[in-house]
Amino acid sequence: MAARLTGRPVSGARPGSGSPAEVLLDGGTPVMVKRGDGPGAVRAEVAGLRWLAAAEAVRVPAVLGHDERWMVTERVPTGSPDPEAALRFGQALAALHRAGAPHFGAPPPGGPEDAYIGRAPLRNAPGGDWPRWYAEHRVLPYVRGAVDRGTLRPGEAAVFERVCARLPDLAGPAEPPARLHGDLWNGNVLWGADGEVRLIDPAAHGGHRETDLAMLQLFGCPHLDRVLAGYRQAAPLADGWRDRVGLHQLFPLLVHAVLFGRGYAEQALAAARGALAG
Numbered sequence: 001m002a003a004r005l006t007g008r009p010v011s012g013a014r015p016g017s018g019s020p021a022e023v024l025l026d027g028g029t030p031v032m033v034k035r036g037d038g039p040g041a042v043r044a045e046v047a048g049l050r051w052l053a054a055a056e057a058v059r060v061p062a063v064l065g066h067d068e069r070w071m072v073t074e075r076v077p078t079g080s081p082d083p084e085a086a087l088r089f090g091q092a093l094a095a096l097h098r099a100g101a102p103h104f105g106a107p108p109p110g111g112p113e114d115a116y117i118g119r120a121p122l123r124n125a126p127g128g129d130w131p132r133w134y135a136e137h138r139v140l141p142y143v144r145g146a147v148d149r150g151t152l153r154p155g156e157a158a159v160f161e162r163v164c165a166r167l168p169d170l171a172g173p174a175e176p177p178a179r180l181h182g183d184l185w186n187g188n189v190l191w192g193a194d195g196e197v198r199l200i201d202p203a204a205h206g207g208h209r210e211t212d213l214a215m216l217q218l219f220g221c222p223h224l225d226r227v228l229a230g231y232r233q234a235a236p237l238a239d240g241w242r243d244r245v246g247l248h249q250l251f252p253l254l255v256h257a258v259l260f261g262r263g264y265a266e267q268a269l270a271a272a273r274g275a276l277a278g
Contacts, residue, residue: 002033005065005072022075030075031064037119040112042071047111048182048204049073055179057095059198076200079193081222089189089197090230093212097178098235101206104133104177108204117183117203120145120255124205130174131167134208134251139164142254151257151265159272163250170247170275171208173238178209185252186221210241214248243278246271 002023003010009026019035036042049060061073107113107124115122123141127133143160146152163170181188182203190198213231221227231237249271256264 002031002065002072005067005070006031007065023072032061032073032075034071034073036069036071038116038121040114041116042066042068044107044111044115045202046071047108048115048202051108051111051179051204052096052181052199052202055096055099057099058089058092058181059192059196060202061198061200073200076190076198077193078190079195081191082195083223083226085191085195085197086223086226087230090227090232091234092197093227094231094234097180097209097212099179101177101179103128104130104206104208105137106177106206111204115203115205117252117255118259120258122182122203122205130177130208131171134171135164135167138207138211138251139254142251142258145258146254146265146268149258151262152269156265156269159269159276160250160254163247163272163275166276167247170244170278172210172240172244175208175238177206178212180205180207180209180212182207182212183252184212184215185219186216187219189216189221191222208248209235210237210244211248211251213237213241214245215252217245218249218252244275246278247275250275 011024011026020032023031023033025031046063046066049063052060061076064072064074104127105124113124115124123137125137139160143157147154147157181199182205183201188199188201190200192198250268253264253268253271257268
């Protein structure tokens with residue numbers, strides 16, 4: 001697969017590798033080979049990586065070849081998280097967001113509107129108003145999905161509907177669409193051995209920059225205080241941003257509720273009730 005997509009012979013592979021798999025090209029160059037989980041998944045990820053790279057801000061692994069089902073990217077040698085690297089990462093993330101998007105919900109150029117976040121569907125439908133777009137395309141579809149799977153009880157959906165109705169008041173000052181990684185949890189942040197951070201596995205789209213930052217805080221990130229300090233040095237955040245973290249975490253928490261069950265539904269409910277109380 002790697003040989004066909006890169007045009008270079010393969011000299012070996014790590015035993016027992018699934019997907020992603022580490023493969024050695026002729027000459028000893030290590031690469032990663034990944035299989036797409038659904039129709040259009042590889043096209044979406046490749047388009048997302050290239051869109052992020054085009055901002056010349058946060059670094060991403062280079063795409064070395066792909067087809068509709070498989071992709072090959074450079075392998076990033078990793079090291080330990082470092083406070084100075086974290087500060088630079090925050091500054092670079094601000095520059096990525098500042099590169100912007102044509103509208104909320106914009107897919108990367110060449111990417112499909114029907115994409116994925118992890119293994120969950122992600123529809124990149126256009127919107128001009130962030131509160132309405134966030135409600136219609138990032139909150140309510142996953143509420144419905146969680147109810148359908150029995151992860152959320154039907155009566156609990158009303159909590160999220162109340163948040164969506166109040167979003168124009170809860171969202172803070174209007175901001176232009178940012179160029180988001182879109183699935184920015186700590187597992188998609190690679191701390192390179194060269195002291196530079198790379199981002200992998202994007203669900204890239206045009207959105208609100210606070211959503212990326214809220215997701216980064218959701219599952220823990222090394223030196224998060226330094227990341228946020230670097231970000232705020234490069235691009236100050238609107239007043240009240242800390243109070244809106246839970247609001248922006250509704251999206252990833254509901255995605256996790258759809259994929260992984262009741263525990264995440266309860267976290268999403270707590271975040272929704274906290275947003276209403278605030």
